[in-house]
Amino acid sequence: MTLTPDLLQQHHQFQQKVAAYSLALATMSWDAYTIAPKAGGPYRNRMMAYLQGELFSITTAPEAIERIEVMSTQSYDPITDREIKQMKKELDKARYIPKDIYVAFSELVHNANDIWEQAKATSDYALFKPVLQQLIDQTKVLVSYRNDTRPVYDQLLDDFETGMTMADYDRFFDKLRSDLVPVIKKIKDKMVQKPEWLDRKVPVDVQAKVVDLLAKHLDYSKDTGAISVSVHPFSQDFSARDNRVTVRYLEDQFTSSIFALIHEVGHATYNGQVDVAYDGRYIRKSMTYGMHESQSRFFENMIGRSKAFWLPIYAEVQGLVDALKDVSLDEFIAGINFVEPSLIRIEADELTYPLHVMVRYEIEKGLFDGTLSAENLDQVWADKMEAYLGIRPQTAAMGVLQDVHWSGAAFGYFPTYALGSAYSAQWMHALRKDLDVEATLIANDFKAIKAWLADKIHRHGGVYEPAELLLQVTGEPFNPQYYVDYLVDKATTLYQL
Amino acid sequence: MTLTPDLLQQHHQFQQKVAAYSLALATMSWDAYTIAPKAGGPYRNRMMAYLQGELFSITTAPEAIERIEVMSTQSYDPITDREIKQMKKELDKARYIPKDIYVAFSELVHNANDIWEQAKATSDYALFKPVLQQLIDQTKVLVSYRNDTRPVYDQLLDDFETGMTMADYDRFFDKLRSDLVPVIKKIKDKMVQKPEWLDRKVPVDVQAKVVDLLAKHLDYSKDTGAISVSVHPFSQDFSARDNRVTVRYLEDQFTSSIFALIHEVGHATYNGQVDVAYDGRYIRKSMTYGMHESQSRFFENMIGRSKAFWLPIYAEVQGLVDALKDVSLDEFIAGINFVEPSLIRIEADELTYPLHVMVRYEIEKGLFDGTLSAENLDQVWADKMEAYLGIRPQTAAMGVLQDVHWSGAAFGYFPTYALGSAYSAQWMHALRKDLDVEATLIANDFKAIKAWLADKIHRHGGVYEPAELLLQVTGEPFNPQYYVDYLVDKATTLYQL
Numbered sequence: 001m002t003l004t005p006d007l008l009q010q011h012h013q014f015q016q017k018v019a020a021y022s023l024a025l026a027t028m029s030w031d032a033y034t035i036a037p038k039a040g041g042p043y044r045n046r047m048m049a050y051l052q053g054e055l056f057s058i059t060t061a062p063e064a065i066e067r068i069e070v071m072s073t074q075s076y077d078p079i080t081d082r083e084i085k086q087m088k089k090e091l092d093k094a095r096y097i098p099k100d101i102y103v104a105f106s107e108l109v110h111n112a113n114d115i116w117e118q119a120k121a122t123s124d125y126a127l128f129k130p131v132l133q134q135l136i137d138q139t140k141v142l143v144s145y146r147n148d149t150r151p152v153y154d155q156l157l158d159d160f161e162t163g164m165t166m167a168d169y170d171r172f173f174d175k176l177r178s179d180l181v182p183v184i185k186k187i188k189d190k191m192v193q194k195p196e197w198l199d200r201k202v203p204v205d206v207q208a209k210v211v212d213l214l215a216k217h218l219d220y221s222k223d224t225g226a227i228s229v230s231v232h233p234f235s236q237d238f239s240a241r242d243n244r245v246t247v248r249y250l251e252d253q254f255t256s257s258i259f260a261l262i263h264e265v266g267h268a269t270y271n272g273q274v275d276v277a278y279d280g281r282y283i284r285k286s287m288t289y290g291m292h293e294s295q296s297r298f299f300e301n302m303i304g305r306s307k308a309f310w311l312p313i314y315a316e317v318q319g320l321v322d323a324l325k326d327v328s329l330d331e332f333i334a335g336i337n338f339v340e341p342s343l344i345r346i347e348a349d350e351l352t353y354p355l356h357v358m359v360r361y362e363i364e365k366g367l368f369d370g371t372l373s374a375e376n377l378d379q380v381w382a383d384k385m386e387a388y389l390g391i392r393p394q395t396a397a398m399g400v401l402q403d404v405h406w407s408g409a410a411f412g413y414f415p416t417y418a419l420g421s422a423y424s425a426q427w428m429h430a431l432r433k434d435l436d437v438e439a440t441l442i443a444n445d446f447k448a449i450k451a452w453l454a455d456k457i458h459r460h461g462g463v464y465e466p467a468e469l470l471l472q473v474t475g476e477p478f479n480p481q482y483y484v485d486y487l488v489d490k491a492t493t494l495y496q497l
Numbered sequence: 498m499t500l501t502p503d504l505l506q507q508h509h510q511f512q513q514k515v516a517a518y519s520l521a522l523a524t525m526s527w528d529a530y531t532i533a534p535k536a537g538g539p540y541r542n543r544m545m546a547y548l549q550g551e552l553f554s555i556t557t558a559p560e561a562i563e564r565i566e567v568m569s570t571q572s573y574d575p576i577t578d579r580e581i582k583q584m585k586k587e588l589d590k591a592r593y594i595p596k597d598i599y600v601a602f603s604e605l606v607h608n609a610n611d612i613w614e615q616a617k618a619t620s621d622y623a624l625f626k627p628v629l630q631q632l633i634d635q636t637k638v639l640v641s642y643r644n645d646t647r648p649v650y651d652q653l654l655d656d657f658e659t660g661m662t663m664a665d666y667d668r669f670f671d672k673l674r675s676d677l678v679p680v681i682k683k684i685k686d687k688m689v690q691k692p693e694w695l696d697r698k699v700p701v702d703v704q705a706k707v708v709d710l711l712a713k714h715l716d717y718s719k720d721t722g723a724i725s726v727s728v729h730p731f732s733q734d735f736s737a738r739d740n741r742v743t744v745r746y747l748e749d750q751f752t753s754s755i756f757a758l759i760h761e762v763g764h765a766t767y768n769g770q771v772d773v774a775y776d777g778r779y780i781r782k783s784m785t786y787g788m789h790e791s792q793s794r795f796f797e798n799m800i801g802r803s804k805a806f807w808l809p810i811y812a813e814v815q816g817l818v819d820a821l822k823d824v825s826l827d828e829f830i831a832g833i834n835f836v837e838p839s840l841i842r843i844e845a846d847e848l849t850y851p852l853h854v855m856v857r858y859e860i861e862k863g864l865f866d867g868t869l870s871a872e873n874l875d876q877v878w879a880d881k882m883e884a885y886l887g888i889r890p891q892t893a894a895m896g897v898l899q900d901v902h903w904s905g906a907a908f909g910y911f912p913t914y915a916l917g918s919a920y921s922a923q924w925m926h927a928l929r930k931d932l933d934v935e936a937t938l939i940a941n942d943f944k945a946i947k948a949w950l951a952d953k954i955h956r957h958g959g960v961y962e963p964a965e966l967l968l969q970v971t972g973e974p975f976n977p978q979y980y981v982d983y984l985v986d987k988a989t990t991l992y993q994l
Contacts (some may be wrong), residue, residue: 024544027525047516118657222534
């Protein structure tokens with residue numbers, strides 16, 4: 001490729017190429033997590049790593065580097081300028097990594113996921129430990145190829161949420177701990193019993209019907225999506241008109257699939273409402289993890305755990321679920337908001353949830369400042385759970401092995417869950433200025449809320465950094481007070497504190 | 498790439514690259530047919546066509562051509578020599594095609610499938626007609642880039658079944674027609690009524706349980722496979738340890754899913770039993786379509802429609818299917834072998850089946866010698882069905898739109914269905930010399946038959962041409978008499994002719 005004046009056209013052709021490889025890899029990943037038989041894993045992982053290597057070669061080719069560098073000194077339209085800036089940042093992270101190291105790391109990650117699944121199924125941390133240590137070590141190796149002097153974990157945090165550092169998260173988690181722990185303590189002292197109906201068995205096919213009903217209620221269509229089953233619920237973006245989700249069905253914990261669905265539909269709706277003009281472009285996929293979580297947690301909690309949301313559909317749900325026949329709407333709402341320190345993050349109530357994230361954040365900090373390693377991490381995990389939540393996992397499956405993220409080397413991802421939850425409260429505060437949220441939900445008009453999200457947030461894709469968008473939409477910088485207020489108010493009302 | 502002495506190593510690296518792209522495309526294709534939402538189709542199709550273009554560039558790169566040409570003048574091990582010969586044949590078909598024409602054709606094919614699905618659902622031939630004509634025209638264009646003076650349709654026939662020509666198929670179909678039509682006439686004259694239980698409704702979830710039971714009985718494991726649902730049943734090879742199938746469930750025609758499953762598991766078992774040493778190599782995937790169909794039809798008919806196969810499991814099936822409670826095993830066997838001219842090929846009985854294929858073969862011949870076009874093909878189809886089978890489809894969905902193949906530009910594929918059926922009778926004749934097939938099935942030991950197929954046929958992958966393998970395994974060249982004898986004997990017994 002020669003650098004002709006028509007850089008912009010080359011830039012778009014380049015993005016089309018990247019998009020084609022990305023879609024192939026996204027499809028293979030979705031396939032691997034949903035339907036692919038386990039025995040085909042090693043071969044598939046090798047082939048996926050090969051293709052990731054091809055994509056790596058494409059994005060770090062000398063002419064690609066030269067084009068981005070030239071373009072980043074020039075000005076096009078505002079969207080392209082932003083896109084080039086983001087692409088240059090990504091490129092600078094990758095360009096000095098030797099391809100063989102990159103490909104070996106990709107294959108390690110794929111195989112690590114298969115090993116994690118097996119380790120989790122048998123609750124065998126010893127099986128996962130060596131590969132986890134490799135993932136940590138190799139992540140450090142990859143980061144060492146960046147020309148970046150910041151601490152490794154600060155770099156990783158910035159990868160997942162632009163602009164965030166350990167100092168920011170320390171402050172954020174300190175506030176959450178000091179404001180929330182006393183409330184959790186007060187609730188514990190009230191000795192409210194967990195409603196027994198939460199543990200009633202609901203057959204998988206009935207849960208699937210509820211999931212379909214909720215999807216419809218949230219305006220999530222199978223014409224542009226799909227609902228599959230996986231070990232760990234996730235959403236996958238294929239393109240503007242193809243955004244899919246997964247759930248998992250636990251027969252003796254039927255609310256799990258309900259909130260997994262609502263959460264993942266939040267992600268899918270975000271991806272599905274990005275301006276179609278950005279299809280196939282980098283800017284379409286560069287939303288941060290915290291921003292994404294702010295949408296999924298908004299759906300799951302702000303909407304999905306509110307009485308107004310359930311009011312118009314609860315009778316229909318009761319018609320499907322025998323276990324809810326004798327449960328009133330108010331009892332149902334109290335149950336799905338029941339606060340109790342528990343072991344599994346994705347099943348945790350809203351109030352204790354950020355403490356689960358804090359456990360992971362502190363461990364990750366330790367793994368990258370050298371004070372912790374994979375050795376004994378199951379015990380470190382259990383100790384922290386005991387210290388912050390007052391309960392201790394008796395198995396690794398209920399502890400350190402519960403989440404998929406580390407098997408994917410996604411270190412620095414977890415804190416965005418708490419941060420996104422906090423963003424979501426700030427969005428809600430802004431939404432309330434424009435819309436009577438309760439009345440809208442009771443009128444069964446979720447589409448109006450979806451439209452507000454599209455207009456204010458979704459359509460922009462990854463054009464704005466989180467701090468910019470927060471300011472633009474809510475009129476102020478990130479303010480965790482909304483989150484704390486929301487949590488404390490809700491708990492105070494529900495538990496009459 | 499420079500042509501160093503180490504051509505063999507380069508050859509294997511090249512195959513690894515091809516395998517990676519092929520697996521990506523196979524996964525995207527499986528995904529598109531099974532779970533992907535329709536609205537994502539146009540974007541996905543464009544991206545898939547792009548990747549097919551990438552693969553095209555890889556396989557037709559000057560250094561790839563040079564290497565194959567040099568290697569084809571040398572001798573390595575017998576497997577590699579065979580592989581090089583096959584790859585050279587493929588290369589010679591593709592090398593002179595301009596890439597843009599190839600990519601446009603790929604995208605046309607993907608979009609044609611989506612249009613076909615829509616046309617079939619609404620029984621609207623006019624919707625499919627223009628794209629079908631494009632597919633025919635563009636297939637002719639692609640073939641015109643080969644340095645091959647044979648008639649276009651002879652070339653296409655050879656693509657799907659090495660060595661076969663119109664002259665061969667004319668002879669083959671003439672024999673089938675002259676030997677089978679009188680038998681069909683005799684059966685028709687007996688006026689035997691179709692058993693009413695064949696039309697009883699069986700819920701989809703019950704059918705799915707029967708499908709699972711049959712899969713287990715055929716030693717088809719979800720550890721190395723998967724069973725999904727699609728509009729048109731198919732099997733997809735991913736790798737030696739990942740071979741999947743689809744079925745479709747028709748509530749008022751429950752035997753459809755049964756035989757789709759058995760048929761597709763035949764394909765999957767073939768792919769799954771190829772020598773693992775060939776994983777990622779061309780020779781693993783170069784079995785001909787006729788050879789493949791000989792396995793699926795062997796499973797479906799020779800095994801799946803035999804009394805010995807059902808004897809050990811029929812009681813269990815009856816336990817699942819209410820509609821079979823009052824149907825004896827003998828009545829069941831008579832029903833699944835009921836002979837009656839019908840409209841849908843994949844639901845046809847064994848005796849009329851080859852006539853369905855003949856209709857398609859004659860139409861394809863006409864499309865490529867210029868005596869037919871897409872114009873009025875729905876009527877041509879209906880006329881031929883009436884002439885050969887005595888019944889006329891009243892809708893395009895029941896006629897010309899029923900099969901997926903033409904939407905994929907797979908012209909020349911259909912005849913291999915009849916040919917494969919004929920091969921399968923020759924395999925059965927050979928198997929009987931080594932094994933008491935009925936006793937083995939009654940003893941519930943299908944694994945013994947599977948092992949015989951692995952040893953004689955499957956493990957070789959695409960190493961041998963069909964004619965070679967037939968000679969090697971059965972001791973004689975292809976002989977359609979076994980097929981005719983099998984069909985006539987079976988009909989004579991069942992209908993007491």
